[in-house]
Every structure is written in structure tokens, then in C-alpha cells.
Amino acid sequence: MKSFNALLLASLFLFSCASPTAQQAVDRDDPEAQYVEPFQVFDNLYYIGARWVSSWLLVTDQGLIVFDALYGELTDMAIENIRTLGFDPNDIRYLxxxxxxxxxxxxxxxxxxxFGSVVMMTEQDWQMTTEPAVYREYPTPIRHLSAADGATLNLGRTQLRFMNTPGHTPGVLSTLFTVYDDGFPHTAxxxxxxxxxxxxxxxxxxYINSVQRIQRLEGIEVNVPNHAGSGEVFERYEALQNREEGEPHPFVDPEGWNAWLAELLVNAEAKLAEEQAAAN
Ligand SMILES: [Zn+2]
Known part of the structure; x- marks a missing residue:
């Protein structure tokens, strides 16, 4: 059992998705350092997140869907970004x-x-919200809907298909949906x-099992990551701004998607080998 001080120290230096330096850890909470002007990536998908952690806005004919709430002042920033883009946060049907x-x-x-948004996450991760917070405290959400593996959610003509992909937490929620580039559909x-x-x-x-299940999905063309760095979001957006008429959309990259998954698998297998060696 770790001492309280050790836990405090750990919470300062160990953030949920990577281990930043002390300066990065400070910058991660600073809305100015984290500000990214919101931008449109597809007809129906916008980036409303921060520099280090992402939030996405999916626009449907029956209201808005937001992926990930961020935290603290970064949440304020994401909400303001929705307004900046010309949408009304009161129209957020699902988070x-x-x-x-x-x-x-x-x-x-x-x-x-x-905003009265309905919050969806997996059953396992809803359970996490009633246990002591892993890295840092946050206001406990009211339990809404659990997204089962294979379940779908329809809002207007938009459909989300959910997959439970545990590993990083006991109940990671992954989502498949369609994005449109000037009306042309792509699977994201x-x-x-x-x-x-x-x-x-x-x-x-x-985790390895989850990555392998995702690898078996056919026809994925677009990586929509929940940390911008995992999917070269800003680099691709730069390329998108410079796209010439008739050129492919820089986010549509099935080869890059497969290569990324293969890399995740190699890293996870190395981790597994280390853990197995340590256990023996
Ligand atoms: Zn995390």
C-alpha cells in the first residue's frame, strides 16, 4: 500500500495517458498553454479539445454529440469552443x-x-466513478447509460457503434462512426x-486482445484519437488547410491506421513480456 504522500507525488507526475515532465504537468492544466482554436475536420466533425487531450464535436441532424468532457478549465474551453464554432451547447444530446x-x-x-446531456460510458468505467479517483478528483457524474459491447446509438441519421476495449482502464469505450468529406462518407x-x-x-x-479485435475491423479509414498526439491531429489539420482541390483528405489514412495499431501491439507485447518475466 502506497503512503498518502507517495500517492500525492504520483498524482503530480503520473497523468492518465502518459508520464509528462513536471513542466508539462503544469502546462496541461493551463488553459492558455492548452488553447487550440477549434477547427472543422469533416463536414460533421470538429476538434474542440486542448493541446494534450482531445474533445470532439459530432454534429447530427438531431443535435450534438461530444466525445470526452476534459476537466477543470479545459472543460470551459471546450464548451466555449462549441459556441465559437456557432453551435449551442444546449443542443448536446450525448456525451x-x-x-x-x-x-x-x-x-x-x-x-x-x-446542458442536460446524457452521458455514456462502459459499465466498468461507471463503476470507477464511484471508487476513489485514480489520478485526480473530479465531480462525480450522475450515472446515466452504459454502452455495451456491440451496442449502437442512433441520433437522427447518425449512428455510433460501440466496442468495449479494456486495458488502459477496465472499461475503455471505443466508437465507430461515419464522417463525411464534402458529402463523401468515410469510416472513422x-x-x-x-x-x-x-x-x-x-x-x-x-489490452492486447482489444487491439487485436480492433485490427480485425474492416474498412477503418480515419483515426479520431482522444489525445491529439496519438493521431497526428494537428499535423494532419495543417495539411488539410493546404489541401488542393481533388487531393485526398489527410485524415483519411487506412495505411497509417493499420501501422499505428501494429505499433501499439508491438509495444504492448514488449510490456507483457517484461511483466511476465517480473512475475516469474
Ligand atoms: Zn487515460
Whole structure:
């Protein structure tokens, strides 16, 4: 059992999706350092997140869907970004929470309270919200809907298909949906928990199983990551702004998607080998 001080120290230096330097850790909470002007990526998908952690706005004919709530002042920023883009946060019907670490779930309660959004996450990660917070405290969201593996959610003509992809947390929620580039549809996927900062052979095995299940999905063309760095979001957006007429959309990258998953698998297998060696 770790001492309280050790836990405090750990919470300062160990954030939920990677281990930043002390300066990065400070910058991560600073809305000025984290500000990214919101931008449109597809006809129906906008980036409303911060520099280090993402939030996405999916626009449907029957209201808005937000992926991930961020936390603290970064939540305020995401909400303001929705207004900046010309949408009304009161139209947010659903908040999809990829997993119950503070950087994704921290502002969920705010969306429920202020906009009446229905919050969805997996059953396992709902359970995490009633247990002591893993990295940092956040206002507990009111339990709404659990997204079962294989379940779908329809809002107007938009459909989300959910997958439970445990590993990073016990109940990572991944989502498949369609994005449109000037009316042309592309299949997008959000892998809800990528980081390997967790412990134990069993969890690592379940992470590997999740990646392998995702690899078996056919036709994924677009990576919509919940941390911008995992999917080269800003680099691709730069390329999107410079796209010439008739050129492919820089986010449509099935080869890059497959290569990324293969890399995640290699890293996870190395972690598993280390953990198995340590256990023997
Ligand atoms: Zn996390």
C-alpha cells in the first residue's frame, strides 16, 4: 500500500495517458498553454479539445454529440469552443466518455448539469466513478447509460457503434462512426484508451486482445484519437488547410491506421513480456 504522500507525488507526475515532465504537468492544466482554436475536420466533425487531450464535436441532424468532457478549465474551453464554432451547447444530446480518467470524464457532471446531456460510458468505467479517483478528483457524474459491447446509438441519421476495449482502464469505450468529406462518407474509429500506463499481466493481455479485435475491423479509414498526439491531429489539420482541390483528405489514412495499431501491439507485447518475466 502506497503512503498518502507517495500517492500525492504520483498524482503530480503520473497523468492518465502518459508520464509528462513536471513542466508539462503544469502546462496541461493551463488553459492558455492548452488553447487550440477549434477547427472543422469533416463536414460533421470538429476538434474542440486542448493541446494534450482531445474533445470532439459530432454534429447530427438531431443535435450534438461530444466525445470526452476534459476537466477543470479545459472543460470551459471546450464548451466555449462549441459556441465559437456557432453551435449551442444546449443542443448536446450525448456525451460519450472514452474512459473514466479525469482528463476525459472530469467535466462530465458539468455537461449533465448545465446542458442536460446524457452521458455514456462502459459499465466498468461507471463503476470507477464511484471508487476513489485514480489520478485526480473530479465531480462525480450522475450515472446515466452504459454502452455495451456491440451496442449502437442512433441520433437522427447518425449512428455510433460501440466496442468495449479494456486495458488502459477496465472499461475503455471505443466508437465507430461515419464522417463525411464534402458529402463523401468515410469510416472513422475512436480507440478510447491507448496509453500503457497500467500494471499487470492480465490487464496487458486484455489490452492486447482489444487491439487485436480492433485490427480485425474492416474498412477503418480515419483515426479520431482522444489525445491529439496519438493521431497526428494537428499535423494532419495543417495539411488539410493546404489541401488542393481533388487531393485526398489527410485524415483519411487506412495505411497509417493499420501501422499505428501494429505499433501499439508491438509495444504492448514488449510490456507483457517484461511483466511476465517480473512475475516469474
Ligand atoms: Zn487515460
Amino acid at each position: 460519450i466518455v472514452t474512459h473514466a480518467h479525469f482528463d476525459h470524464v472530469g467535466g462530465a457532471n458539468r455537461f449533465q448539469r448545465d 474509429f475512436m480507440f478510447g484508451g491507448v496509453g500503457l500506463n497500467f500494471e499487470g499481466v492480465e490487464r496487458t493481455e486484455s
